[in-house]
Amino acid sequence: MDDTEIRPVHPGELAAVAELRWRWVQELYGTPDAAPDEFVPRFVAWARENEPSHRCMVLLRGEEVIGMAWLATAPRVPHPRAFERASGDVQCVYVVPDARDRGLGGALIEAVLAWARELGLERVTVHSSDRAVGAYSRHGFEASPRLLQWEAGGSRAE
Template sequence: MNGIAIRPATGDELGAVAELRWDWVLENGGLPAVTREEFTKSFASWARENAVTHRCVVMVRDDEIIGMAWLAVVQRVPTPHSPARASGDLQSVYIVPEERGNGLGSLLIDAVLRLAHDRGLERVTVHSSVRAIPAYSRRGFVTSPRLLQADLADPT
């Protein structure tokens, strides 16, 4: 793990982060609806506009971004016991293919969990690929019979 740093992404790095997101979509069989250049520009703009609720951490080796992970923060309805509540969702964890299998994904997950803990979040959820479930399980994620979801992507 020599030469590896994990830190918040800077505004100047959002283009490189967009490139990772583009690669992730292609690896998973996605077909882009826009050009790579259009996506990079719109992604960087989106990241700047949503910086309060979506925090990106990057993994850097020798000034090259080789991984990313996002923490999406959602404010929760206050209770009499806790007037300021929030939870998080771990999103878009990605390591470039040539760096996989060395525990780097776990380092990114840990970094996001520390960020969530430092922000006082109640919980962090993740929507995982089947392949990544063991990595999340090793980091303390468990299934919950009370956390349900409705998939709205296909309304049929």
């Protein structure tokens, strides 16, 4: 891990982050519908437009972006004891295959959680792959019986 660095993304690195996102989808599901030359500029525009609510940390090996982690933040409804409230969601934590299993994903998770602490977020959630549940658990994430989710297109029990 000595030759790596984790820090907030620089604007000029957003195309590399977009390429990681494209590569990740290809790795999991096969070739995406959108080619990289279509996806990358749209992703960069999206990242710039959503920067206030979606912050990205990058993992670099030298000058190369080899990983990313996003922290999406949202304000929460005020209450009398805490008017300024916000929560976060860890999204899109990815490390290129040749750099996996060396603790780099965990380092990205910890960097995002440090950011969440700095922002004073009340809670941070994550929707994890089966492979990454252990990594999130090691960094303090726990299953919650009160956290429910609804998914569009999901089936309902009759």
